[in-house]
Amino acid sequence: MIDFRYHLVSLIAVFLALAVGIVLGAGPLRDTIGDTLTGQVQDLRADRERLRGDLEASEADVTERTTYLEQSAGVLLEGALTDQSVTVVTVPGTAADDVEAVRDRLAQAGAEVLGEVAVTEAWTDPANLTFRQTFAGQLLGYIDPAPGGDAGVETIFGLALAHALTDTGEDGAPTEDAATLLDLLSSAEAPLVSLTTAPTGQADAIVLVGPPAAAPPAPDADPEETDAAAAVLGSQVRLAEALSGVAPAVTVGAAASDLDLVAAVRADDAAAAAVTTVDSVGEITAALSTPLATAVALSGGHGHFGFLGGADVAVPPRVELAPPVVEPADETPTDAEAGNQGETAGTEAAPVQDAA
Incomplete structure (x- = not known):
């Protein structure tokens, strides 16, 4: 109820x-x-x-600014890298469109882009640690000067790649050790690099293009995956540092967070002191700045360029590079030529004696 x-x-x-x-x-x-x-x-x-x-x-403002930059690129870049050669290096995760944009601007600046080499995931694969350590030991015999005894595996790999792409003999061709290093790196049991476009010669400079900005990790991300990602990023920093230690080099990448390559380079004191960087990869500003930064590196300079954390200035300064030195041809006559010249001189002198 x-x-x-x-x-x-x-x-x-x-x-x-x-x-x-x-x-x-x-x-x-x-x-x-x-x-x-x-x-x-x-x-x-x-x-x-x-x-x-x-x-x-x-959107209209962005379009107008992009149009302005694209149309002024010729004035900004013309002749910046005339008579210079560059090889492009990429790492896993690098966007093909970003690489193409960088290559186009390098060519627009007058550089000859010799080829493109892609670092593979085997470069840092923890499952192949024993193989990588053994392989690094094999590479040491072809690296001159040899790295210090405390050099890690990734540093040895980076030095080997830099020498493979830039070392030249007196005739301008790759040295025997350089050719061997590139062959070993690209044809190992688990190749450390793949030749996206096989280099046609030895480069004056190297441009390393990194991935776009990394997504922030999820709150429930697996700690092992986070540690693995940090290890890969660290190996890429060592690669950038090794390349810059052997030849003029520029690292182009993202710097939006500490998970990005350029941000990690700038946060590492040793790498930051050696590596020239350009941030905001994927933006037209990065593509335009890369040739100018490469010229800075070729001139012996150094800097961090862009708009994000750790940048020194937004735009690299314009550097006028000296033309490459061309060795004069050996004009010393051979014995046969000297004899012929003597005979000619005697023949030409006879009429003078007759006239006397």
């Missing part, structure tokens, strides 16, 4: 509240409620239109 009365009272209360709402909504509060809702809808529409206008204006 009590339960029945309880449910009955509840039903009466619900219907009573509904009736009161209907009466008020259709009566004295109808206009007030309607006006309030209408006003809110109008405000939302106005906000939407304002935001749409702001977005369109921002």
Whole structure:
């Protein structure tokens, strides 16, 4: 009986509240409620239109600035790398579009892009640690000067790659050790590099292009995966440092967080002191700055360029590189040529004696 009365009272209360709402909504509060809702809808529409206008204006600004940079690229880059040769190196995760943009601007600056070499995942694969350590020992015999005894595996790999891409003999061809190093790195049981475009010669400079900005780790990310990612990033920093230790080199990449290559290089004191960097890979500003930064490196300079943390200035300075020195041809006559010249001189002198 009590339960029945309880449910009955509840039903009466619900219907009573509904009736009161209907009466008020259709009566004295109808206009007030309607006006309030209408006003809110109008405000939302106005906000939407304002935001749409702001977005369109921002997109127009970006388009205009990009157009300006693209059209001024010829003036900015013309002749910056004339008679210079460059090989591009990539790491796992590097975007093909970013590499193409960098290569195009290097060529626009007058550089000859000799080839593109991709570092593979085997470079840092923890499952192949024993193989990598043994292989690093084999490479040491072809690296001159040899690295210090405390050099890690990734540093040895980086030095080997740098020498393979840049060491030349007196005739300008790769040294025997350089050719051997490139062959070993690209044809091992688990190749450490793949030749995206086989280099056609030895480079004056190297440009390392890194991945775009890394996504932040999930709150529940596996600690082992996080540690593995940190180890890979550390190996890429050592690669950038090793390349710059052997030849003029520039590292182009992201610096949005400490998970990005350029940010990690700039945060490492030893690497930051040796490696020239350009941040904001994927943006036109990075592609345009790369040839100018490469010229800085070729001139013996160093810097960190871009708009993100650790950058020295936004734009690399324009550096006029001295033309390459061309060794004069050996004009010393051979014995046979000397004899011929003597005979010619004697023949030419005879008429003078006759005239006397």
